[in-house]
Amino acid sequence: MAWLITGGAGYIGAHVVRDMLAAGREVVVLDDLSTGRADRLPARVPLIKGSITNRRAVRRALQHESGVTGVMHFAARKQVGESVQRPLHYWGENVGGLQVVLEEMVEAGVDQMVFSSSAAVYGQPDLPDPLDRITETTPCAPINPYGATKLAGEWMVAATAAAHGWKALSLRYFNVAGAGSPDLGDPAALNLIPMVLAALDAGRRPLVFGDDYDTPDGSCVRDYIHVADLSAAHVAAARVVEAAHAGAVVRSPQEKLQQAAARAEQAATRLPGGALAVEVANQVPAAAEAAAALAMGRVPPAVRAVERATGALPWALRPSGAGGVTGQAGEIVAEVASQLGSLAAKVVGVEEAPRLVDHLAVNVGTGRGSSVFEVIEALRASVGDDFAVDIVERRAGDPPALVAAADRALALLGWRAKHGLRDMTDSAWAAWQVRPGR
Numbered sequence: 187m188a189w190l191i192t193g194g195a196g197y198i199g200a201h202v203v204r205d206m207l208a209a210g211r212e213v214v215v216l217d218d219l220s221t222g223r224a225d226r227l228p229a230r231v232p233l234i235k236g237s238i239t240n241r242r243a244v245r246r247a248l249q250h251e252s253g254v255t256g257v258m259h260f261a262a263r264k265q266v267g268e269s270v271q272r273p274l275h276y277w278g279e280n281v282g283g284l285q286v287v288l289e290e291m292v293e294a295g296v297d298q299m300v301f302s303s304s305a306a307v308y309g310q311p312d313l314p315d316p317l318d319r320i321t322e323t324t325p326c327a328p329i330n331p332y333g334a335t336k337l338a339g340e341w342m343v344a345a346t347a348a349a350h351g352w353k354a355l356s357l358r359y360f361n362v363a364g365a366g367s368p369d370l371g372d373p374a375a376l377n378l379i380p381m382v383l384a385a386l387d388a389g390r391r392p393l394v395f396g397d398d399y400d401t402p403d404g405s406c407v408r409d410y411i412h413v414a415d416l417s418a419a420h421v422a423a424a425r426v427v428e429a430a431h432a433g434a435v436v437r438s439p440q441e442k443l444q445q446a447a448a449r450a451e452q453a454a455t456r457l458p459g460g461a462l463a464v465e466v467a468n469q470v471p472a473a474a475e476a477a478a479a480l481a482m483g484r485v486p487p488a489v490r491a492v493e494r495a496t497g498a499l500p501w502a503l504r505p506s507g508a509g510g511v512t513g514q515a516g517e518i519v520a521e522v523a524s525q526l527g528s529l530a531a532k533v534v535g536v537e538e539a540p541r542l543v544d545h546l547a548v549n550v551g552t553g554r555g556s557s558v559f560e561v562i563e564a565l566r567a568s569v570g571d572d573f574a575v576d577i578v579e580r581r582a583g584d585p586p587a588l589v590a591a592a593d594r595a596l597a598l599l600g601w602r603a604k605h606g607l608r609d610m611t612d613s614a615w616a617a618w619q620v621r622p623g624r
């Protein structure tokens with residue numbers, strides 16, 4: 187059992203390769219090395235050098251001897267400006283290439299997928315206040331060919347998943363930044379943080395594109411997400427896809443949530459956490475501990491305890507036979523954990539209870555916006571230089587603000603971002619100083 191990671195030698199893919207290995211998964215990488223670098227991959231990772239548009243290369247990767255059962259699809263073109271100049275190149279690579287991958291997955295019977303999508307699918311969302319958070323149900327209306335190819339990609343994945351009974355997730359990344367380790371920095375100076383560092387390097391003043399937006403400090407607001415957090419979201423996504431594929435309950439139905447909540451409330455009124463804990467205490471002490479913690483409204487210990495009890499996230503049960511719990515004890519833990527998962531969602535205030543049937547899109551962001559000036563300030567602290575900037579005209583096509591609602595990621599993946607802006611600027615700066623070819 188292995189995951190094929192297309193684009194695994196790239197900036198984001200290489201982080202995910204390492205984290206998937208650390209999570210005990212085998213991986214195979216398909217990368218044409220157009221922007222990726224083979225030396226980002228640990229030596230033991232098989233690399234098939236080829237493009238996703240090359241059917242034979244894709245087939246070879248899917249037929250790798252390690253036995254590919256799922257695909258994480260990162261390989262794509264991602265420059266918005268270039269997509270405006272060369273739209274057909276973008277449609278060919280991002281949509282045509284994806285079609286080849288999907289066709290070959292159908293052919294090979296590989297039916298689990300995590301697709302790299304982007305907040306670019308939302309375009310300039312029409313929100314009451316531009317600083318409002320964007321949910322997955324906010325209408326998608328891309329404003330450039332790059333965003334259009336990502337939305338078309340999601341649709342193609344969703345339709346294939348529905349037609350063939352797959353389990354698939356599309357992760358909509360917000361503004362990815364930073365480095366998980368200094369050797370894994372973003373090699374291209376195409377986004378704000380590396381563009382500022384490149385300007386400083388060249389002895390120029392970094393540019394701020396507009397300070398007259400309707401935002402608190404006048405500069406654009408974005409949801410910057412540390413690439414290490416993004417990578418962790420992929421590992422969580424792989425677990426959820428695997429669990430759903432194995433038939434485990436990834437999200438319990440609404441009634442179950444209400445039932446579990448009612449039982450916990452009852453328990454809490456008698457003795458905080460008591461009844462629910464006692465109910466399962468004999469069979470599954472760790473789950474009972476979790477129930478008690480939950481009934482008392484403490485989520486993190488519950489999550490950890492259920493994780494201990496099931497060997498997986500409470501929301502994504504590892505199937506029996508895959509190294510997880512088995513037999514009757516397994517069923518009890520599964521039942522308790524599934525209820526606790528729902529309850530945890532309620533305790534942390536997640537109203538929506540999404541369930542992975544075939545395909546779902548999930549925002550991956552922090553839920554917090556930072557302005558360009560705030561990013562500059564963090565970079566000044568990281569670099570240790572109070573550098574000056576030039577404020578110039580707005581850049582065409584920049585929405586004033588794009589901030590993710592990250593609730594679905596928490597409810598479905600049991601994931602939330604851990605890193606803040608300074609972690610991103612510190613790690614980006616550390617990586618920048620040791621970048622290859624500097």
Ligand code: WQD
Pocket residue numbers: 264266304305306360361362376377378379381382392393394395396406407408558581584
């Ligand atoms: C961030 C903010 C700029 C450079 C793009 C794509 C998106 C996704 C991520 C993915 C904006 C401002 C920037 C500079 C500045 N792509 N800025 N001076 O535009 O939010 O998102 O990258 O794969 O689809 O659109 O990211 O990093 O270019 O800009 O003031 O030198 O920084 O105006 O407000 P953006 P960015």
